[in-house]
């Protein structure tokens with residue numbers, strides 16, 4: 001029980017009319033700090049559901065989820081939101097940038113929500129992140145003026161800007177061509193190696209799985225090792 | 226703090242990003258602000274001008290009257306057409322003394338409301354009066370001319386009599402009348418007359434004058450008051466002809482609108498009325514009279530009434546007028562009646578010239594007004610006890626309200642009389658007088674006669690008049706109760722004390738602070754209640770009656786319209802925002818996933834809609850201010866009587882106040898807030914997981 005993420009016999013049922021669908025069934029996973037973990041499995045196997053639990057966007061039906069020592073089961077929306085803001089970074093399959101904000105402002109978004117950094121420190125931090133993802137020149141551009149790869153870089157910078165304990169990525173390369181996808185995974189791997197950031201991502205792509213330091217296979221809502 | 230920066234940044238950008246949706250909402254809100262600000266400014270301005278117009282013309286700030294009155298006080302008219310009963314206040318002085326101790330009260334003024342009629346004399350009556358004067362003055366030329374005029378009038382009455390003969394079965398009376406007319410028409414009459422002038426005039430008074438039936442009945446609304454104090458306290462009242470009634474004297478001041486409507490020469494009024502139907506802005510040929518239709522028929526009717534001019538003309542005057550008429554009409558053959566008839570049959574082409582001709586050539590020769598300053602008016606009224614009472618009152622002047630055109634409105638058109646004349650016509654007797662009357666009746670054995678109804682007066686003819694004459698002779702001994710011509714004995718002057726003690730129908734009160742009328746009314750009622758007086762007090766708007774209620778109605782209508790407009794706006798904006806929120810679930814889910822609290826999302830939507838509301842309110846408010854300023858420059862014209870009373874003049878010049886703008890902006894912000902509540906709740910319920918499901 002020393003992992004930064006601890007899932008213990010986690011089951012999630014989704015109501016579907018009068019019935020309910022079991023998305024994951026008694027999943028137990030322990031992920032340590034600094035790992036670069038891929039969750040792989042066929043479509044509908046429960047990858048996204050597992051990431052939802054880890055990302056504090058939902059709570060399990062049974063079992064426990066512990067994130068950086070905090071058990072999420074009995075938390076209300078407000079506390080879960082705080083956890084997401086301060087401990088977790090998200091990278092989405094569809095990038096999910098805010099269209100009305102430019103690259104710089106998208107990266108600044110979580111910092112403004114946190115409100116802990118001074119204006120000056122915030123600026124320095126955002127610029128640092130822009131540099132890390134190689135988008136210093138594009139800082140003033142809106143998402144619709146950026147390529148898919150550039151958008152995902154902005155998303156990565158946004159996920160990392162708050163120094164989260166874990167960064168979650170749900171199929172981060174699915175909407176990218178393979179070269180760009182590879183580049184994104186390389187960027188994530190570099191950040192993991194150089195800065196010790198814990199990454200957990202789901203994927204279908206064997207090439208992406210290959211880059212992982214740890215692979216969790218899921219099928220039909222269960223972990224198959 | 227930084228979250229606020231983020232929220233404002235997002236709100237501003239989102240508003241710009243959803244431009245079309247926000248433009249639609251914005252247009253609705255701009256319109257809403259415009260309506261509220263303009264409406265509030267108009268209502269406030271109307272209130273100001275109405276107050277200025279009504280309180281300074283007759284109502285004063287507060288009116289006090291009998292708490293047990295059957296009808297509410299309606300000084301500018303109600304739906305009862307003068308038949309309302311506002312009760313009475315037994316003694317003005319008692320109330321005045323009580324009110325004098327109320328610190329809020331500045332001045333009080335006694336008022337007595339009543340109605341009276343005047344039977345205008347017919348032309349035959351007038352000519353006979355002139356004849357009598359000419360005899361007394363010993364002017365044979367004038368006598369000859371007047372006798373000649375009487376014979377012409379009699380000649381015209383003769384065929385009318387034949388028509389009456391065909392429809393009545395009172396053959397004896399017709400035969401008498403025919404004999405009388407024939408005597409006057411006969412060639413020998415001037416010689417007969419010369420033998421015994423005065424008895425012949427007396428005979429004509431009785432036998433011939435009643436046959437001419439065109440004497441007109443004028444209807445007066447009377448306001449008895451302390452006349453000098455009234456003039457002083459109602460500065461909008463201006464004497465336009467003659468003078469005011471001297472202090473402590475009996476007399477009447479006629480209202481100009483009333484004079485124009487009731488006492489002007491009927492042909493002149495006809496010209497005035499048709500003139501009004503033409504559009505003064507339009508220079509081209511206009512069709513008002515045409516070749517048929519109601520106006521055309523009216524003109525033909527007027528043309529048949531040429532005698533109304535002819536009877537007022539002397540032979541000399543005819544000699545002056547006839548060639549001018551011939552020249553105007555280019556007619557050499559027809560006689561004078563024919564000429565007048567043709568002249569009065571006006572058409573659209575010649576109306577302007579004919580009207581001008583009337584005022585320059587004919588009006589100076591005829592009596593343009595039935596009653597003129599200096600005349601003595603025989604006022605008749607039904608007293609409270611049902612007697613028909615008649616009293617001669619001297620006409621001192623004619624007044625109008627400044628700003629109101631003289632023929633514009635008859636509402637509030639009171640003829641002002643002194644308080645004593647009002648009381649005589651009101652007919653309230655003191656107990657002592659009542660006892661005295663009883664004694665006299667007993668002494669002469671008089672049967673109590675009631676004056677009958679107005680209908681009797683108008684259509685029953687003789688009987689009511691006879692009853693009155695009978696009453697006159699039996700009661701002539703009474704100073705206070707005088708009838709018909711018997712009023713020569715009425716005391717013409719009185720003391721302030723007499724004027725102040727006695728019955729009034731209502732009391733006008735000016736407050737020291739006209740803006741604090743609520744407090745003033747409360748203080749007045751407290752004082753009168755404490756004094757044991759059963760009085761009620763109302764503000765000027767209520768006291769004005771129909772007009773005040775109409776103004777409150779306008780306010781209500783606008784209020785309801787704004788309410789409906791805003792309900793519709795709330796529904797439309799609500800729907801638009803719900804749809805917009807549904808479209809934005811991915812974006813909202815992303816913000817929630819990134820760590821934005823539900824509250825942040827809710828607030829963001831509220832800030833966005835308030836931003837749209839504020840921008841719209843600024844636009845709408847600005848437009849409204851511009852519009853009201855524009856109206857202020859040009860004026861809102863009062864193109865009917867009703868509006869000219871409301872506006873107290875020909876136009877209203879509305880002004881906006883900061884409160885009006887604040888109201889508009891406040892209401893619009895409230896509307897956009899209310900419309901955002903439901904979509905904001907929906908947005909707060911968007912779960913963060915949608916961020917992972919969403920496609921771009």
Ligand SMILES: Nc1ncnc2c1ncn2[C@@H]1O[C@H](COP(=O)(O)OP(=O)(O)OP(=O)(O)O)[C@@H](O)[C@H]1O
Nearest residue numbers: 014015021022023042043044045046047048049050
């Ligand atoms: N909100 C939901 N309501 C009902 N059923 C759901 C819901 N979310 C997921 N499921 C079901 O749970 C199961 C697991 O779904 P999940 O999205 O976790 O799979 P996945 O491995 O991410 O698939 P994919 O590779 O297609 O993204 C599926 O059968 C899915 O239909």
Ligand SMILES: [Mg+2]
Nearest residue numbers: 047048049170
């Ligand atoms: Mg998935």
